[in-house]
Each structure stands twice: as C-alpha cells, then as structure tokens.
Amino acid sequence: MNKTIVATTSLAGCFGCHMSFLDIDEKILDLIELVEFNKSPINDIKEFTRMCDIGLIEGGCCNNENVHVLRNFRAHCKILVSVGECAIMGGLPALRNAIPLSECMAEAYLHGPSVAGNNENGIMPNDPELPVILDKVYPCHEIVRIDYHLPGCPPRADLIWQALVALVQGDPLKLPYELIKFD
Amino acid sequence: MGQKLTIEPITRVEGHGKVTIHLDDENNVVQSRLHIVEFRGFERFVQGRPYWEAPVLVQRLCGICPVSHHLAAAKAMDAIVGVEPEGLTPTGEKMRRLMHYGQIFQSHALHFFTWSVPICYLASMPVPNKGM
Ligand code: SF4
Numbered sequence: 001m002n003k004t005i006v007a008t009t010s011l012a013g014c015f016g017c018h019m020s021f022l023d024i025d026e027k028i029l030d031l032i033e034l035v036e037f038n039k040s041p042i043n044d045i046k047e048f049t050r051m052c053d054i055g056l057i058e059g060g061c062c063n064n065e066n067v068h069v070l071r072n073f074r075a076h077c078k079i080l081v082s083v084g085e086c087a088i089m090g091g092l093p094a095l096r097n098a099i100p101l102s103e104c105m106a107e108a109y110l111h112g113p114s115v116a117g118n119n120e121n122g123i124m125p126n127d128p129e130l131p132v133i134l135d136k137v138y139p140c141h142e143i144v145r146i147d148y149h150l151p152g153c154p155p156r157a158d159l160i161w162q163a164l165v166a167l168v169q170g171d172p173l174k175l176p177y178e179l180i181k182f183d
Numbered sequence: 184m185g186q187k188l189t190i191e192p193i194t195r196v197e198g199h200g201k202v203t204i205h206l207d208d209e210n211n212v213v214q215s216r217l218h219i220v221e222f223r224g225f226e227r228f229v230q231g232r233p234y235w236e237a238p239v240l241v242q243r244l245c246g247i248c249p250v251s252h253h254l255a256a257a258k259a260m261d262a263i264v265g266v267e268p269e270g271l272t273p274t275g276e277k278m279r280r281l282m283h284y285g286q287i288f289q290s291h292a293l294h295f296f297t298w299s300v301p302i303c304y305l306a307s308m309p310v311p312n313k314g315m
Pocket of ligand 1: 012013014015016017058059083084085086087091092152153154155243246
C-alpha cells in the first residue's frame with residue numbers, strides 16, 4: 001500500500017498541538033506504517049518535496065510569514081486540517097485582537113517589568129529578516145480553505161490519531177463525542 | 184555583499200526561529216544571527232484578566248514546557264494574595280515539586296526520543312535534510 005504523505009507546521013501556536021500528536025506514544029509505530037512525513041518540524045524537512053495528501057496546521061496567522069507558509073500548505077496538500085484552537089479561531093494569541101498592536105509591543109519591549117529602564121532608546125525589533133506582524137491574529141480558514149477542524153487546546157492525542165486514521169483510510173470522520181474538548 | 188545562508192524554521196527548539204549566516208565575498212562568515220520571529224503579546228493581553236486565569240493562560244506560551252510557566256504564574260498569584268513561599272502548605276509545595284520533576288522527566292524523554300534520535304536516524308536517509 002502506498003503510504004499517505006503528511007505535512008505539518010506550527011504557525012502562531014505554542015507547539016502544544018504537535019506535542020499532543022506525539023502523545024500517541026507507542027502508536028507512533030503504527031503511524032509510520034501508515035504515513036510518510038514530508039515538510040514537518042517532526043522530521044526537520046524544511047521545504048515541500050512533493051504534493052502531500054494531508055496537511056496538519058497548528059496555530060493561526062499573526063505575521064506575514066505565517067500567511068505565506070499557510071498558502072504554501074494549501075497549494076501542496078489535498079486535505080488541510082486546522083488542529084487546535086489557535087488554528088481554528090486564533091486561540092489565546094487572538095486575545096490581543098482587542099488591543100492595539102502598538103500597546104502589546106510597548107509592553108513587551110519598553111514598559112514591562114523585565115525591560116523597563118533597560119531600553120532607553122526605545123528600540124523595537126526592526127531587523128529586515130523579521131516577518132511583519134499583522135494587526136490581528138487570523139484563524140486559518142480566513143486565509144485559505146480548510147477542510148477539517150479538530151478542536152481542543154490541544155486536541156487530545158487520540159482525537160488527532162483517530163481523525164488521521166479516518167482520513168488515511170478515506171472514512172468519514174466519526175469522532176467519539178467524549179474525545180472532543182473545546183478548551 | 185556576500186551570500187546569505189538561511190536556516191528556517193529551526194525545529195529543535197520551542198518557539199519559532201530562524202538563523203541567518205552572512206558571508207563575505209570570500210565566503211567567510213561575517214555574522215551569524217538567531218532571529219526570534221514570533222511575537223504574540225502575552226505581556227499585554229494577560230493584563231486585566233481575572234488573576235486566577237493566569238496559570239492556565241501562560242501555559243500556552245509553550246507547549247513543550249507548560250508546567251514551568253504554570254508554576255511561575257502560580258508564584259505570581261501567591262504574591263498577589265500575599266502568601267510568602269514559606270506560607271505554602273507542605274502538600275502544595277510537594278505537588279508543585281512533583282509537577283516540576285514530572286515536566287523535567289517528560290521533557291528529557293521527549294527530547295531524546297522524538298527530537299534527537301529521529302534526527303540522527305533521518306539524517307542518514309536520502310531526504311533533503313539540512314539537519315539542525
Ligand atoms: S491550540 Fe493550544 S496547544 Fe495548540 S498551539 Fe494553540 S495554544 Fe498551543
């Protein structure tokens with residue numbers, strides 16, 4: 001049987017969803033029978049080398065680089081899945097959407113207790129290598145079409161596992177209610 | 184101006200980073216830079232929330248070491264409600280220590296089994312791997 005090709009990425013997330021995925025523990029041995037990873041932080045492949053069947057997205061979009069990576073995933077993955085609250089609705093980082101970005105930056109680099117008095121010239125990160133921060137944090141489906149959403153912060157390992165197996169086998173996603181959580 | 188090599192993303196750290204290595208015309212390294220490319224604004228948006236939310240909010244700083252952030256916020260809560268470190272109950276203190284030891288154990292196992300070992304293994308495979 002040809003293995004299903006899977007790619008994963010972390011955008012404006014905390015890597016918790018990837019960690020939850022790894023919490024499938026010994027099922028990782030079953031996983032490598034079923035799928036082969038392409039671009040993913042798990043195997044450190046940095047660029048797509050082919051079309052993939054399934055893309056798992058952790059995190060929403062908080063900068064232009066996130067948007068670029070997400071569009072690249074859409075172009076290279078037949079099925080795209082938003083994994084976790086950050087991807088689905090911006091998650092915790094989207095709490096900044098009610099606050100002007102300049103205030104958040106000022107707190108982090110000028111006024112916060114660990115920086116106050118140490119940044120007399122008021123320097124903000126401005127290296128041209130840095131991505132441009134967006135005014136708000138955007139959920140993935142506002143940028144590209146997303147085929148499935150797996151809720152949770154993070155979604156349980158078993159939920160990710162069962163969803164992935166169903167997608168690999170082409171079955172409908174019938175995920176047990178007990179496995180789904182929304183926090 | 185010489186060449187610039189970019190390693191992005193770096194995947195053996197939590198957080199989102201990239202490394203740029205700047206070369207001169209003779210391909211000598213002029214400068215190597217680590218860029219922390221993510222800004223989320225936790226410093227500001229946790230302000231104004233109910234204080235007891237803080238430990239759960241800051242766990243989301245890092246999915247790899249959430250316990251450290253949880254305990255740091257728990258200490259800040261102690262300070263807010265006026266509990267000195269000596270004022271913690273022995274059970275409370277032990278539970279925090281247990282959580283922290285659990286995290287250290289989990290973190291080492293994670294690093295070894297899912298980060299270091301596969302990368303050594305994968306590095307020998309014919310994939311375009313620029314291993315970090
Ligand atoms: S959904 Fe939760 S666990 Fe997943 S990346 Fe976001 S904050 Fe982390």
